[in-house]
Structure formats: C-alpha cells, structure tokens
Amino acid sequence: MSYFTLSRGAATQWYRTQRLADDITLIDEPAIKPFYRCNIWHLRGQDRDLVVDFGLGAVPLRESVAELSGHDIVAVASHTHFDHIGAAHEFDCCHVHSAEADILASPDNRRTLADAFVNDQMFDALPPPPYSHSGYRITTPPKIALLEDGDVIDLGNRQLEVIHTPGHSPGGIALWEAATATLISGDIIYDGELIEDLWHSNLDDYANSLRRLRRLPIRTVHGGHFPSFSGQHCHQLIDTWLETHQR
Ligand SMILES: [Zn+2]
Ligand SMILES: [Zn+2]
Numbered sequence: 001m002s003y004f005t006l007s008r009g010a011a012t013q014w015y016r017t018q019r020l021a022d023d024i025t026l027i028d029e030p031a032i033k034p035f036y037r038c039n040i041w042h043l044r045g046q047d048r049d050l051v052v053d054f055g056l057g058a059v060p061l062r063e064s065v066a067e068l069s070g071h072d073i074v075a076v077a078s079h080t081h082f083d084h085i086g087a088a089h090e091f092d093c094c095h096v097h098s099a100e101a102d103i104l105a106s107p108d109n110r111r112t113l114a115d116a117f118v119n120d121q122m123f124d125a126l127p128p129p130p131y132s133h134s135g136y137r138i139t140t141p142p143k144i145a146l147l148e149d150g151d152v153i154d155l156g157n158r159q160l161e162v163i164h165t166p167g168h169s170p171g172g173i174a175l176w177e178a179a180t181a182t183l184i185s186g187d188i189i190y191d192g193e194l195i196e197d198l199w200h201s202n203l204d205d206y207a208n209s210l211r212r213l214r215r216l217p218i219r220t221v222h223g224g225h226f227p228s229f230s231g232q233h234c235h236q237l238i239d240t241w242l243e244t245h246q247r
Helices: 098-105 203-214 231-244
Strands: 016-019 024-028 040-043 049-052 073-076 094-097 144-147 152-154 159-164 173-177 182-186 220-223
Touching: 094 098, 098 144, 159 203, 203 231, 220 231
Parallel strands: 049 073, 073 094, 094 144, 182 220
Antiparallel strands: 016 024, 024 040, 040 049, 152 159, 159 173, 173 182
16 A cells, blocks of 8 residues: 555544534534534524535435434535535535525536645545545535525524625625524634635625624634634634734
8 A cells, every 4th residue: 555545434434423512513524634624513493403514525414414314404505615515415405695506506626616625635534435536526406595694594492693704705604693692604714724815705805704793792603614612712813814914
C-alpha cells in the first residue's frame, strides 16, 4: 500500500451523533477533516422535526441515523455548497433561500464548490466504495421549496425565524430560535476560518449580515462547521472580522 493511500471508512460508522441541549442533535462525518466537515443539525419538535444541512452525501444519511428515519421532517439547506447539500435529495422536499434555488435545482460540481475541494485533502478516511472523487455528483432533491427572510419554520412547540445572511454565498440563511436564544448560522459565522472569497461571495453583504446577527441576544451558536459557541464569543468573532476587513 502506498504511503499516500487513504483507508476507507465503514458505512455503519460514517456518521456520528451528539445530543446537545434543547433537543438539538449534532450529526457529522468524523472521517472528514474539521475545516471541510459540515455540521448537520437535527431539532426535535412536537409536531415535526427540523434538519439543517445534509453533509457530503457519500453515504446514505437517513438510513444511517436513527433521528432521521421515519419522522415528519422539515429539511432546510443553509446554503448550497456541496458539503452541506450532498444528502438533501433523501428528503421529499428541501427548503432553500430563493437566491440559491437555481443551484439546488441543478447542483453541478463547479457552483457547489465540489470541483475545488473534493480530493484526498479533505479526508482522514475515504467514504466506503463505490465512492470516488471523480465520480462525486450531487443529486437534485425531488422538490424544492423557497425560503425568504422573515419566514417562520413551525415545529409545533418551537419556532425558528429565517434570517437571510448573504456574504459567504448569496442565499445563505441563519435560523433564529428566540425562545432559546439559539442561532443556527450556516457558514456566515462559525468558530474557525471564515470564507468570504468564493465565486459568489460578497464582502459588503458579509459585513451587513454579521452586523445584523450581532444585534441578536444570542446565547448559543450552532455553526456550519466546528464546535458550537456562546453569544459572547460570537460578538468577539464578528468584531474581529469587521476590524480585520475594515468594514
Ligand atoms: Zn459554504
Ligand atoms: Zn461549509
């Protein structure tokens, strides 16, 4: 075996789940390196559940994760980069902001960034066969529903408001649960290197989105990548970003 050959992960262990506070479960793919590893968020509700983002899609998601099998689930894409929408097609309907609906409807490897990032560098272990980098494709969800700023996703006993947060990408959204002061932020803010220079990024939009999030009385942020963090730390991250980028 070549020194450079990565091993293959087992399908049964591809996903990991961690139960957090407020009936929120983090689902992720530990064989993917942290910078590329998407956080998949599952929120349990009284009438229905919510799942935000779907990971790489190299291993079937719903049949692998008990929380996602057989429930009434509202599926939401925070945005349409490949690491977030790979398994979106496993849900009957996927919600996305209107500004990225065209990408979700035709999720080619260029616009979803798969061309730029899918290679050995993003893995500690590769997905099980038949996965290959060159064969990686994202399947279009059977149905796409549009979200706009101010829409409310109602799980019965809990409500999440859609906040349009363009900048990283034009149709990025965060979800705000006021009752628990929880922000599910996608890739606009997380506790790691933020990306604002993609083909459809916009620095002015990025700054405005961060300023808007800074006004929220946030207690906990669950980002698109890396571990969750406090509202206070969120303020620090935003202030540092605005200073660094002189916006
Ligand atoms: Zn992204
Ligand atoms: Zn991402």
